[in-house]
Amino acid sequence: MKTISWLLKTIRILLTVVWYINIVLIVIAFSMLTFKFITSDSVEFSNPVKYSQKPNVVKLESLTPNAYNIVIQRDQGTLKMDLRKSPGYIAAAYFFLISLEVLAMTIIYQLRKFFDSIQERAPFKYDNIRRLHITALCFVLLTPLHILLGISTAITLKEHVKDFNLMNLVWTESFTGLILGAVIYIMADIFKYGFELQKENGEFV
Numbered sequence: 001m002k003t004i005s006w007l008l009k010t011i012r013i014l015l016t017v018v019w020y021i022n023i024v025l026i027v028i029a030f031s032m033l034t035f036k037f038i039t040s041d042s043v044e045f046s047n048p049v050k051y052s053q054k055p056n057v058v059k060l061e062s063l064t065p066n067a068y069n070i071v072i073q074r075d076q077g078t079l080k081m082d083l084r085k086s087p088g089y090i091a092a093a094y095f096f097l098i099s100l101e102v103l104a105m106t107i108i109y110q111l112r113k114f115f116d117s118i119q120e121r122a123p124f125k126y127d128n129i130r131r132l133h134i135t136a137l138c139f140v141l142l143t144p145l146h147i148l149l150g151i152s153t154a155i156t157l158k159e160h161v162k163d164f165n166l167m168n169l170v171w172t173e174s175f176t177g178l179i180l181g182a183v184i185y186i187m188a189d190i191f192k193y194g195f196e197l198q199k200e201n202g203e204f205v
Contacts, residue, residue, distance in 0.1 A: 008119050015112045022108065026101050033097065037090055042082040047153050048170035049079045076170065081160065092152055099145055103138045110135045125195060132188035139184060142177035 036043060056074040083089060110131040117128055150169060158164050 005119075008115060012112070012115050012119060015108060015115065019105075019108050019112060022101070022104060026105075029097060029101075033093060037085055037093075040085070042084050043089065043093075044080065045083045045156065046078055046080040047157065048076060049157075049167040050076045050170055051167055079157065079161070079167070083156075083160070089156075096145070096149055096152075100142075103141055103145070107135050107138045110138075129188050129192045129195060132184055132191060136181040136184040136188060138181075139177045140181035143175055146177075 058072040058074065060070040060072065062068055062070055114128055114131045114135075117125065150171065154169055157167075157169070161167075
């Protein structure tokens with residue numbers, strides 16, 4: 001029991017620390033982005049890409065007879081360019097920054113409240129079910145937001161980069177948000193079941 005109490009206290013402290021660190025990072029990121037847009041006529045744009053053409057190959061020597069045909073394929077790099085700022089790019093930058101931070105802060109806030117109630121030994125209540133549902137929804141929304149960012153990036157590169165059709169964007173989406181959202185939603189249903197049982201027992205008594 002003491003171990004569980006210590007673990008819950010540690011989680012609450014970590015969530016509180018992450019909450020305040022994230023607030024500081026939001027202020028810094030928003031200030032730097034605004035400063036960049038005000039003081040410069042262009043913004044730096046970069047994204048990892050893969051080349052569709054035959055990659056350069058570097059052969060490496062093996063130290064043992066158990067490994068052979070060791071090569072490095074230079075088929076990936078980072079595409080960088082300076083974009084003249086426009087209302088569209090400015091709006092997109094603020095949209096993705098604000099959307100990501102709103103989802104992140106909502107997740108942290110709801111988890112803080114959830115673990116506070118667990119520490120107070122009141123886990124099975126309607127507020128916790130609602131908090132878990134909101135947290136699950138926010139995790140799920142991270143995936144389409146990331147997909148939308150990829151589409152926006154592809155449109156930008158296709159519009160400005162010649163022979164972009166010879167390249168492919170490096171896609172890093174792992175659908176972790178969907179998986180975490182599904183797991184947390186199942187947890188919410190478990191807490192809902194516990195809440196209903198607790199309510200029925202109370203009415204019976």
